[in-house]
Amino acid sequence: MRYRFRTVLLGAVTTALTATFLAGPAPAVAAAQEGPRTGFEESDGARWTTQAEEQDLLARADRESARLRVDRIGSTKQGRPLQLVRIGAAQPPSADRVRHGNSVLLICSQHGNEPSGREACLSTVRDLAYATDDATRRFLARTSVLVIPTANPDGRAANTRGNSDGVDINRDHLALKTAEARTMARVIRDYRPDTVYDLHEYGATPPYYDKDLLSLWPRNLNTAHAVHEEAGTLSERYVRPTVEDSGFSTGIYGIWTDPETGEPVKQVAGDGQARILRNTSGVKNSVGLLVETRTTPLTQAEKDDPAVNNRRRVESQLAGLKGAFAFLGERRGRIETATTTARLAGYADRGPVYLGGADNDPATDEEVIQDPPCGYRLDGEAYAEAGDELALHGVRVERDGAGAFVRLRQPLRALVPLLLDGRSADHLTVAKPSSRC
Structure with missing residues (x-):
């Protein structure tokens, strides 16, 4: 695959984030003040939360929190539930409320062998369900939160990247051949979330590609300009700075960098393929973001104790979510304007459609339908x-x-x-x- 690489500059880091929901979700390895704990928390990161523990946590939160509802929205080939969690201020938001207000959809662990995002999502669901502080209530009054806690339950059970048929779900968001991708498409169609935040993990290649957390916006050229700008802002001015403030290193997904200069060396992933969720989200007029935490243990402490590595992975995911929630709180008006304008622009039926290329890889003449x-x-x-x-x-x-x-x-x-x-x-x-x- 060809890349005509250029460096993408998306502006300076913002100043200190305002206190809206900036207390953020509690650290995944700390005891929750209220509500059930995950298996990951109970074991201090020594093991991942089981499916049975996930179901118990979600069922209890559904019973005990008036602001949360858990819906079964599909089933995998092996019969495991695909679930959507809806969280609002006083009650679970309806599809109509989500469509007509600021909203975010968290997609957790599309790849079954990348569990840290799922752990961050489960503890975040719990913390939002049981929080009693005014800041959280104000945040939820203005932003509906949707969560698919385990997007690939069969893969998680088998600890495999693909689903039970070996299919990579994150390459199926156009063809929709898998039950998992079809279910996600239905949620995006029915709720039209303004922001789609997709949590993943990656294997490091030291010293060029070994940051604690990487992120990337939709590169697909069919993404509306304002939506693309908001996605870049989410990555570069909110998620990455917040993660760095929490003591972790960050970078752009798919870009190797020189360890001495920090300059890009080559691009190895992260293109504009529309079938990948972060790009599908952009084509569908949502602010998409991919985040990837590093699975590879690099420090001696992480090599000696897998729980240390696991905690770092989950804590960096939670730091990224903290930045995302700050973005949603501070830029609510800009986000809604960008996504609404993009949806309405389709009625004008003007401009080319791109069959290839990316924001850092100009499309060839053959990849553009000019008229x-x-x-x-x-x-x-x-x-x-x-x-x-x-x-x-x-x-x-x-x-x-x-x-x-x-x-x-x-x-x-x-x-x-x-x-x-x-x-x-x-x-x-x-x-x-x-x-x-």
Whole structure:
């Protein structure tokens, strides 16, 4: 894969973060003042929370906290539950409230062998459910929090990257072949979260690629400019500075850096593929962010005691969430303006659609549809191939007998050619472009 690398500068670090929810979630390894503790906390990081312990924690929080609700939103191939936690100020937020206010969706452990994000999510759910301080209540009054605590339960049970079929869920956010990706697509369609925060882990390559936490925004060129800017701000002015203030090192995901100068050496990951969640989020007009904590033990203490390594991984995830919540509290108006404007811009049906490239890798002429058709016509066979997936994405379709017509003039304008144009690497089916609407 080719990269024409350039350094991306996203501005200076902000000054001290204001005290809105900046007390943040309690450290994962500290005892919660109220509510159940995770298996990870009970063992002081010696082991990860089991599925049974997760279910007990969520069920108890659902019973005891009026502001939280746990919904079963799907099942894996092996029958494990896929769950959505909804958290509001006085009661769980409805889909309508989420759609019409500031909101964040936390996606935890899409890769089953990357458990630290799941631990951070579980303790955060607990802390938000049981918090009694005014700052948390004010935060939740203005921001709805959605959490998928374990996005890949079968993979977590087996400690594998993929699901029970070996599929990498984070490469399935366009095709939607897996139950897990289909469930996430349905949540994003129904709730339209303004921010999608995706928690992962990575293996280090010292000395070029070994920071405690890496982050990356949507690089896909179909991401609206204002949404792209807010995602960059979330990463570079909130998440990374807060993590560094907590004593951890940070970097940009996918970029090797010279250990002496800090200058970029090469890009090894983090491109603009639309099928990856942080990019899918941008194409769907949400502020997406990927965060990755380092699994590799580098200090002697971490090598001697895996619990030390585990605690560092979870604590750095929690520090990243603290920065994200500060972003949501301080930039609520800007976030909502960016995402709403991006959705409305689709109705104008103007501008190119990009089939390749990234914000640091300009698209070639062949990767740009400079003058997109006004829509795509699907015959009966093509609609049978792609109809369910179009509905899960939230693409608006006009039925025409056994087939359908899909106009570009809609909020998900840029997504339509990615799914239906034969030139797209991720097309669901090949539909016929039409210039007559």
